[in-house]
Amino acid sequence: MSPLLSWAVTATLLLYVLSMGIGLLRMLRGPSAQDRVLALDFLYVVGMLIMLVLAIRYDSAMYFEGALLMVLFGFVGSVALAKFLLRGEVIE
Amino acid sequence: MNLPPIPEIIVALLLLCSGIVVLIAALGLWRLPDFFSRMHAPALASTLAAWLVTFGSILHFSTRGAGLALHVWLIIIVLSITAPVTTIVLARAALFRRRRAGDDLPPPLSTTAEPPAR
Numbered sequence: 440m441s442p443l444l445s446w447a448v449t450a451t452l453l454l455y456v457l458s459m460g461i462g463l464l465r466m467l468r469g470p471s472a473q474d475r476v477l478a479l480d481f482l483y484v485v486g487m488l489i490m491l492v493l494a495i496r497y498d499s500a501m502y503f504e505g506a507l508l509m510v511l512f513g514f515v516g517s518v519a520l521a522k523f524l525l526r527g528e529v530i531e
Numbered sequence: 532m533n534l535p536p537i538p539e540i541i542v543a544l545l546l547l548c549s550g551i552v553v554l555i556a557a558l559g560l561w562r563l564p565d566f567f568s569r570m571h572a573p574a575l576a577s578t579l580a581a582w583l584v585t586f587g588s589i590l591h592f593s594t595r596g597a598g599l600a601l602h603v604w605l606i607i608i609v610l611s612i613t614a615p616v617t618t619i620v621l622a623r624a625a626l627f628r629r630r631r632a633g634d635d636l637p638p639p640l641s642t643t644a645e646p647p648a649r
Contacts, residue, residue, distance in 0.1 A: 441536075447543030454550030458557035458576075465560050473625040474566055480617055481560060481573040484581070484610075485553055491584045491603070492546060495591050503588075506606055514613035521617070524624040 440498070448496045452489065459485050476520045483513030538594040545587035549580040556580070566625055570618060577614045581607060 459482055466478035487509040494502035522528075552575055559572030585603050592600035629636055 441539050444539045444543050447546050451546040451550035454554050458553045461557040461561050473621060476621060477570060481576060484577045488580060488584050491588055495588060503603060510606060510609050514617060517617045518620055521620040521624045525627055
């Protein structure tokens with residue numbers, strides 16, 4: 440890995456972590472419950488992007504499966520939380 | 532001075548662009564005034580940033596592995612199916628909760644629509 444790519448990966452990870460911090464602030468502060476669910480979904484997506492960048496950083500395809508699992512679990516979690524906000528029940 | 536190979540420069544540019552896009556999405560999530568305008572911001576992260584990272588990943592693994600490494604494309608497919616579903620369900624939940632709270636929102640279409648003329 441060239442120094443340029445290594446530097447770019449580090450800068451990208453820093454930007455992602457900064458964004459996750461802002462999203463975490465929104466999740467902790469969010470005026471309503473749906474704001475918190477939205478911020479949690481955003482955190483899941485950024486976590487998935489971090490896994491993909493780590494796959495480039497460590498040159499390993501194993502991180503890809505972790506990223507795929509994060510997409511699926513983030514979807515299931517967000518839909519379950521939104522359904523709970525909608526009806527007060529997750530499974531009827 | 533020796534320059535790094537061209538694909539690495541492109542991968543680095545794609546990664547940096549995705550980082551900036553995700554930062555813009557987070558700033559939108561933090562700064563926008565209303566929930567329904569706040570819903571627009573994270574879509575930037577789950578569409579444009581994910582596409583940029585995926586293209587970078589495909590380029591990186593294709594130039595050093597054997598052949599095209601298109602498996603990362605699966606993430607884009609799954610994400611483009613799941614992200615709209617999450618958004619719609621969450622928007623409906625927010626509409627429902629704010630109507631119950633008595634906010635001034637447009638009424639549901641099913642009760643205000645005129646019956647179709649025969």
